[in-house]
Amino acid sequence: MKKNAILVFCLVIVGVVVWFTFHNQGSDEGTASKTVRKQNPVVHNISEEPVTGNGTLGDAIHNTQIFLNGVLEQGQVKTIDFEKNKENLNTVIxxxxxxxxxxxxxxxxIEIKKELQKDLVETKTAIANQSYDSLYKVGQSLIKLDKSYNI
Incomplete structure (x- = not known):
């Protein structure tokens, strides 16, 4: 009788383990089919340009303006040493x-393309003429373009 009780007890344990194993597998399958994957929305800047990848046109305009502003020392000086800043000015270009x-x-x-092209020509001319004031005007133009594009 004792052997039968141990055998029944072992069978009950095996049955419970098997039941839980199959029951949990069914639950996982049901859960997996109900799993909703969150998709990240595509974010656009003010010009309806997707903000993805290695940057946007808004970033390119902004970074150009910021770098030129740094070379010009944020308009706090009246001139720069063009020879000393040759590498920085080439970076602006x-x-x-x-x-x-x-x-x-x-x-x-077309307006943005024309403005950027005009600024490039004026930058090259200002560097050739070593004209701080002309570079400063290009910087102001880029600031205006940056604000109109990004804000």
Whole structure:
């Protein structure tokens, strides 16, 4: 009788383990089918440009303006040493060219493309003439474009 009780007890334990194993598998399948995956929304800037990847045209305009503003020491001086800042000024030109390429890539408005192109030409002219005032005007133009595009 004692052997039968132990055998029944073992069978009950095995039965409970099997029941829980199959019951939990069914629950996992049911839960998995009800799982909702959250999708991140596509965020756009004010110009309806998706804010994804390595930046936006707004970033390119803003970064160009910020870098030029740094070279010009935020308008706190009346001139700069053009020879000493040659590398920085070449970087400004590179930023402007990059912004123009980005504007073409994202099919920006004709006004933005023209303004960026005009600023690039004026930057090159200002550097060639070593004109701080002309560079400052380009910086102001970029600030205006930055505000109109990003704010």
């Amino acid at each position: 590179g930023y402007e060219q990059g912004a123009i390429k980005f504007a073409n890539k994202v099919n920006a408005s």
